[in-house]
Amino acid sequence: MLRSIPIKDLDNNKLLNQSVKVNGWVKTFRSNRFIALNDGSTINDIQCVIDLDKNKNAVITKDINRSKSSKKIPKTKLIEFEGNKDDIEYSLSKCCKPIPGDDIYGFVTVNEGIKVHRTSCKNSPELLSKYAYRIIKANWYSKSDFNLVTSLVIDGTDRVGVIDDVTKIISSQLKVNMKSINVDLKDGIFHGKIELFVSDTLQLSKLMKKLQNVRNVTFVKRVD
Secondary structure: OOEEOOHHHOOOHHHOOEEEEOOOEEEEEEOOOEEEEEOOOOOOOEEEEOOOOOOOOOOOEEEEOOOOOOOOOOOOOOEEEOOEOOOOOEEEOOOOOOOOOOOEEEEEOOOOOEEEEEOOOOOHHHHHHHOHHHEEEEEEOOOOOOOEEEEEEEEEEOOOOHHHHHHHHHHHHOOOEEEEEEEEEEOOEEEEEEEEEEOOHHHHHHHHHHHHOOOOEEEEEEEO
């Protein structure tokens, strides 16, 4: 049996794994399924997913399941959802690490808000086919002064100074900060993985072209 409670009490350990009924007004409404609801008991809206085409009574139920959320993007707004520029909480998925310039979409999770994925993400085929009702349109719409992490693999034949040339291009020439670099060498062939802080796909593309021109480098590719 559902219990009626105010929205301000939803963040309560006693409500974990229960269903509750909330009466309130709809503050935002998109795609006939993604709703922000409030009842005046708090300044924080509750975000719900519901298929109103199937639920004509518009009674919104939400299971209370809480887990550790992913690190959220800083307050500087980067992404709009369904053309709406409201301050909606989201996080960038770790499986594909989207950066400005990537084609993206939003996936409404059960208990971690909106996760933003690249359309080329390895998980996209399953999400789009099995959970299409949770997919929302997303677009980059503003620049920010902070950078996001992406990863590259780089292969080549060994020579004295080749890795030094690679790091000089990244740090000295293009002023890109590295988070980490790991290089393995076997039988005269090196394989490296580099994590970088970049502003967008344009900067990343410029960097990759520079690295591909380094002598003895045979392969450069973005991975995530």
